[in-house]
Amino acid sequence: MRPDRREEALAILKAVLALGRRLRAKRPEGAVALSAPSLLGTLNRLGPILASRLAAEERLEPQSLPRPIGALEGDGLIERQRSPSDRRALVIGLIEKGRPVWTKDLDSRQRWLQKAMATALTDEERASLTTAAQAMLKTRAPSEKPTE
Numbered sequence: 001m002r003p004d005r006r007e008e009a010l011a012i013l014k015a016v017l018a019l020g021r022r023l024r025a026k027r028p029e030g031a032v033a034l035s036a037p038s039l040l041g042t043l044n045r046l047g048p049i050l051a052s053r054l055a056a057e058e059r060l061e062p063q064s065l066p067r068p069i070g071a072l073e074g075d076g077l078i079e080r081q082r083s084p085s086d087r088r089a090l091v092i093g094l095i096e097k098g099r100p101v102w103t104k105d106l107d108s109r110q111r112w113l114q115k116a117m118a119t120a121l122t123d124e125e126r127a128s129l130t131t132a133a134q135a136m137l138k139t140r141a142p143s144e145k146p147t148e
Contacts, residue, residue, distance in 0.1 A: 012136070026112040031105050032075065035068045040094060040102035043078060048093030050083065077101055 024034065032040075042057050043049070051069070055062040069092060072078045077098030083089040094102070117126055 016136075022116075023109045023113065026109050028104055028108040031108075032077070032101060033068060033071060036072055036077075037102060037105045039068060039072065040077065040098055041106070043092065043094035044099065044102055048091050051080070051090040051092055054092055072098070075101075 027034075027037075031037075038058060039054065042054060046053075046057065049057075051065055052062055055065050069078065069080065073080060077095065078092055079095050080090045080092045083091050117129070121129065
């Protein structure tokens with residue numbers, strides 16, 4: 001990689017990580033565990049899926065899922081059932097009580113970001129950031145892309 005491209009990538013990485021830290025800090029009071037919004041978001045986006053696919057989507061080892069899944073199930077946010085086609089496999093799905101929990105977490109951080117951008121950025125900077133965000137989304141994994 002050329003040095004200028006490497007520096008560009010590093011600058012973007014640092015900015016994304018710093019923003020991620022700020023967004024995690026702005027989660028609502030009493031929010032679910034830090035890993036939960038991502039799991040709930042994936043289940044909201046994909047619907048009920050096999051536990052193995054959920055682990056793959058979240059870039060987790062399957063053996064690391066039982067604790068967060070157990071906590072979400074204990075909170076009544078998701079359900080797990082045996083797969084009708086393979087009784088050894090688990091299908092995990094978001095239930096209605098889980099959607100508002102995920103939405104509240106997302107909305108809280110979106111409001112903070114909207115306010116921070118309005119306060120700290122010019123109109124041109126906000127437009128540039130929006131354009132950059134659209135470009136950055138092109139690097140998503142195929143399963144993360146919205147379906148039409």
